[in-house]
Amino acid sequence: MIITKALTKRYGAVEAVRAVDLDVREGDRYGLLGPNGSGKTTLVRMLLGLVYATSGEIEVMGRRMPRHAHEVLQQIGALIEQPAAYPHMSARANLALFDAAGPHGLAGRRSRRQRIDEVLEQVGLAGVGRRPVKAYSLGMRQRLGLAAALIRKPRLLILDEPGNGLDPRGIADLRELIIGLNETGVTVFLSSHLLAEVEQLCTRVGVLDSGRLVLQEDLAALCAPTGRILLDTPDADRVCAMLDGQVEQRDGQRLLIRHADPVELNSRLVGAGLRVQAIGPHRRTLEEIVLSVTGTGSDHIGGTSEPRERGGNTASERETQRDRG
Amino acid sequence: MIGVELVKLVRRPRTWISLTLTCALPFVVAIFIAVTHLTPPPGQGSAFLSAVLQSGALYPAAALAMVLPVFLPIATAVVAGDSIAGEATTGTLRYLLVRPVGRTRLLVAKLISITSYVLLVVVAVTVTAYATGVLLLGPSRAGVVVHSVGPGSVPSSSVGAPTAGVSPGAGAVTSLSGTPLSLLQLAERTVGAIAFIAVSMLGVAAIALFLSTITSSALGAALGALAALVASEILVTLNAAAVIQPYLPTRYWLAWIDFFREPIFWRNIDRGFAIQAVYVVVFLGAAWANFATKDVTA
Numbered sequence: 001m002i003i004t005k006a007l008t009k010r011y012g013a014v015e016a017v018r019a020v021d022l023d024v025r026e027g028d029r030y031g032l033l034g035p036n037g038s039g040k041t042t043l044v045r046m047l048l049g050l051v052y053a054t055s056g057e058i059e060v061m062g063r064r065m066p067r068h069a070h071e072v073l074q075q076i077g078a079l080i081e082q083p084a085a086y087p088h089m090s091a092r093a094n095l096a097l098f099d100a101a102g103p104h105g106l107a108g109r110r111s112r113r114q115r116i117d118e119v120l121e122q123v124g125l126a127g128v129g130r131r132p133v134k135a136y137s138l139g140m141r142q143r144l145g146l147a148a149a150l151i152r153k154p155r156l157l158i159l160d161e162p163g164n165g166l167d168p169r170g171i172a173d174l175r176e177l178i179i180g181l182n183e184t185g186v187t188v189f190l191s192s193h194l195l196a197e198v199e200q201l202c203t204r205v206g207v208l209d210s211g212r213l214v215l216q217e218d219l220a221a222l223c224a225p226t227g228r229i230l231l232d233t234p235d236a237d238r239v240c241a242m243l244d245g246q247v248e249q250r251d252g253q254r255l256l257i258r259h260a261d262p263v264e265l266n267s268r269l270v271g272a273g274l275r276v277q278a279i280g281p282h283r284r285t286l287e288e289i290v291l292s293v294t295g296t297g298s299d300h301i302g303g304t305s306e307p308r309e310r311g312g313n314t315a316s317e318r319e320t321q322r323d324r325g
Numbered sequence: 326m327i328g329v330e331l332v333k334l335v336r337r338p339r340t341w342i343s344l345t346l347t348c349a350l351p352f353v354v355a356i357f358i359a360v361t362h363l364t365p366p367p368g369q370g371s372a373f374l375s376a377v378l379q380s381g382a383l384y385p386a387a388a389l390a391m392v393l394p395v396f397l398p399i400a401t402a403v404v405a406g407d408s409i410a411g412e413a414t415t416g417t418l419r420y421l422l423v424r425p426v427g428r429t430r431l432l433v434a435k436l437i438s439i440t441s442y443v444l445l446v447v448v449a450v451t452v453t454a455y456a457t458g459v460l461l462l463g464p465s466r467a468g469v470v471v472h473s474v475g476p477g478s479v480p481s482s483s484v485g486a487p488t489a490g491v492s493p494g495a496g497a498v499t500s501l502s503g504t505p506l507s508l509l510q511l512a513e514r515t516v517g518a519i520a521f522i523a524v525s526m527l528g529v530a531a532i533a534l535f536l537s538t539i540t541s542s543a544l545g546a547a548l549g550a551l552a553a554l555v556a557s558e559i560l561v562t563l564n565a566a567a568v569i570q571p572y573l574p575t576r577y578w579l580a581w582i583d584f585f586r587e588p589i590f591w592r593n594i595d596r597g598f599a600i601q602a603v604y605v606v607v608f609l610g611a612a613w614a615n616f617a618t619k620d621v622t623a
Contacts, residue, residue, distance in 0.1 A: 048423045050621040073425035080423070084416030089336060101329045102424035148420065 001026045001156060001187045002047060007056035009042050009211075016042040018211040019056070024189050024204070029182050031198030031219075032191040033290055034208030040191040041081060043208065044160045047189075048078055061156065074103060077154035079162055083145025087134035091125055091144050092116055094133060098148050119147040124173055138165035146177070157181065159190040163197050175201050199286040209294040222289055225281035229262050231255045231269075232278040239274055256282060326426050330438035340442065343400045347446055348453045350396060351388030355454070359461040372582050377462055382508060384458025385451040385515055386585060389522060392450055393578065397443075398554055399547075401526045404442050405533035406547030408435040409616065413541040413623035428617045435534065436609065443526040447519050506587065514584040521581040521597060528574050528601040529554060531608035538616040541623045571596070574604055 002024035009017040017039045024030045034040050045051040047058060049066035058065040060072050085094040095116045120129045123143040128136075133144065142165045149157060157178070163171050178201060182188050192198050198205060205222065207215040232254050233239055239255060240247050249256040259265050266279050334340055358364055358377065367375045373387035409432075412418035421431060506514070533550035540546055557575040560566040570576055577597030583590035 045419075045620075045622070048419075049425075050419055050422060052618070052620060070425055070427065073423050076423065078420075078423045080419050082416055084420055086333065086415070086417065088338065093336070097329055097332065098420060098424060100332075101326050101421055101426050 001028065001061060002030075002189060003059045004047075005057040007043070007046065007058060008054050009039075009046060009051065010054040016211050017046070017053075020208070020211075020213045021216075022206065022213065023216060024187065026187055027182070027185070028204045029178065029188045029202045030190070030204045030206065031202030032189070032206045032208060033195065033198055034191070034193065035294070036193055038208045039211040040193075040208055041160055042211075044080060044158060044191055047158060048076070048080065049073065050080070070103070074152065075155045076158055077149030077152065077156070078158045078160075079142075079145045079149050080158075080160045082164070083141045083148070085133040085141065085144055085148075088132055090130045090132055091120065091136075091147070092129045094144065095119070095148055095151055099151050102152070115151060116147075119150045122150060122177060123147045139167055139170045142166055142170070146174070150181075155186060157186055157188045157190075159188065161192055162190055163192065163194060171197065195287050195290060205286070207290055207293055214293045215289070219286070223283050223286065225283055227258070227260055228282040229257045229259045229265055230278075230280055230282045231257055231265075231276065233269070233274060233276050235274045239269065242269075242272060242274070253277070326430055326434040327437050330434040331441060334438050334442055339404075340445075343403070344446055344449055347392050347396045347400060348449055351384070351391055351450060351454045352457050354388075354391065355384065355457040355461045372579070373585070377458065381458030381460070381462035382455065382511055384462055385454040386518065386582075388450050388454030388458075389447070389518060390579075390582070393522060393525075397446065397522070397526055398529050399551065400446060401439070401443055401529045402533045402547040402550040402554075403543075405435075405439045405530035406537050406545075406550055407543040408439060408534055409537040410541050410546050411537075411543040413621070414543060416623065418623060419621055422621060429613060432534075432538075432609075432613055432616055436530075439530045439534070440523070440527060443523050443530065444519075447522050447526075451515060451519060506585075514589070517584045517589075517594075518581040521584070521594060524598060524601045524605075525578050525581075528604040528608075531605045531612070532574075535608040535612040535615070538612045538619070572600065574600070576600065 002022055004020055004022040007017060007020045007022070008015065020039075020043060022043075032040055032043070042051060046053050047060060047065065049069040049072075052066065061075060063072050065072060085091070086097070089097070096112060099112060099115075116129070117126070120126050123146045125140065125143050125147060128140065133141065136144065142162070146159075146162070149159070159178075162174060162178075166174060175197075178188055178190075190198075190202070199219070202219055204218050205215070206213055228248065231239065234253060236250065236253050236255060240250065243257060243259075246258045247255050248258055257265070262279050262281055266276060269276055269279075354374075355377075358374075362378065364375045364378055365371075369375070371387060372390040373383055374390070377384045377387050409418065412421065422428065426434075529550055532553055533546055536546035536549040537543065540549075554575055557573040561570055561573055561576050577593050577600060580593035580597040583594050
């Protein structure tokens with residue numbers, strides 16, 4: 001659906017995006033993670049033909065961008081950073097204008113009005129569509145932005161930080177909406193700096209760090225069992241004695257044991273008269289995975305522990321993060 | 326897309342407020358003249374104003390002369406300067422572009438919208454001025470006699486400036502006095518003047534539109550274009566700058582007054598059209614070249 005090869009964007013001496021090979025497959029719910037200033041927005045804008053790449057290739061739905069932008073963009077719904085609308089007009093008037101602006105707008109007033117009703121309902125703005133947008137809260141504007149992205153029934157949704165400005169209820173609604181659309185065949189590509197959002201929503205994850213794609217993998221594979229078992233037991237000392245050498249970590253009652261089969265281990269422990277509070281396969285959380293590949297936390301300026309191709313470019317990296325943030 | 330831009334223009338309160346204000350100035354002036362029966366002596370004040378008491382039908386020309394130096398360029402520069410930069414500031418630019426609207430297409434639609442606005446204002450001023458002129462200053466008589474049209478385009482001086490030092494020009498103007506113009510002729514010439522003024526404003530619009538693609542500040546683009554006009558106005562009156570004067574955007578701005586001479590004095594009108602065409606082509610070309618290749622990060 002989206003394939004980039006060695007995609008690079010340089011602003012003067014600053015490399016905002018460096019040699020990114022993105023691979024988003026049809027039907028994915030792809031989450032692009034990265035701290036603020038890691039190049040997510042620049043990458044998204046390049047996919048949409050707003051920012052021109054310095055080098056590298058972009059292919060969206062099998063066609064080169066930005067050369068075929070006119071055909072490709074018609075099948076994409078996009079939310080780019082903040083939503084935007086003409087403030088003195090109502091949500092309905094805004095949606096009608098945006099639809100009419102593109103090629104082959106929904107023919108006829110009736111079908112357009114119908115589609116506007118549908119998308120307003122979908123994003124939960126059905127009751128307030130006639131109010132001028134300047135009276136909207138941030139969350140309502142975000143919903144309107146989503147409605148504008150959906151109005152043409154896109155095959156691909158590109159959402160840059162879609163959870164911005166939404167309250168917990170709004171985020172839950174958004175998740176439900178995105179999963180529902182994905183089930184009808186819409187591929188979703190979203191960027192976020194919120195790990196939890198991506199973990200709950202996405203099937204595939206990419207991690208951007210200082211403009212480099214440092215990880216790209218299916219979430220299921222990332223969070224697969226690690227071949228270790230997490231055991232919670234009041235008899236931790238005796239378990240350690242019994243499984244000498246297999247216990248990798250101990251934190252009070254909780255043990256991390258190198259062992260593949262929790263069921264087998266459980267019966268062994270119980271058979272030996274040891275009490276078990278909880279037992280299960282160990283999985284890494286998305287947070288642990290992301291921190292292990294990026295090295296630095298969110299919003300950390302001037303990371304030092306990241307992998308480097310050549311020495312002595314720390315200053316430019318700091319600049320990257322500051323400028324793009 | 327063109328329809329969309331026109332809808333945006335029509336639904337924007339600014340359009341109607343600026344239009345009302347621009348039409349209000351000649352209206353207020355007409356009330357004062359009607360009440361006091363005082364007009365500036367020939368050769369002083371706005372062009373044509375000294376003649377309007379003879380015929381209200383001449384008032385549209387006087388009204389255009391009033392709004393041309395300041396009101397019209399400001400309104401035009403604001404609308405054109407806002408066209409791309411304003412969309413960038415509100416964030417709607419990126420959403421229009423991914424709709425998708427081609428960048429060239431968007432620029433063309435903006436230009437058509439600006440042109441419509443300029444024509445709307447100029448025609449509205451003409452129509453309201455004709456109505457107020459006939460109602461307040463007396464009905465039109467057949468065979469209007471154009472006595473003096475004030476300082477014209479021949480001297481390099483702007484309307485409203487004292488007439489001292491432009492005696493040769495003033496002489497040329499008064500030599501046309503006494504030639505009767507039929508109402509039909511007057512209407513034709515007013516249409517010519519409207520076209521000329523609209524084209525002059527397009528020159529302003531092209532500069533503002535170009536600046537609008539460079540900056541994301543609508544105010545900056547509008548003020549930049551106005552600054553260029555003010556500089557041009559200053560240089561036009563400066564004898565030391567005579568070498569470049571024929572190429573300044575405001576040099577032939579008042580040449581439309583020559584439509585009201587008998588016979589029509591075409592030389593400066595032609596030059597005015599030509600110089601504005603050059604400004605329009607150059608700045609629109611620059612706007613297009615910049616906008617089509619620019620990273621949209623707003």
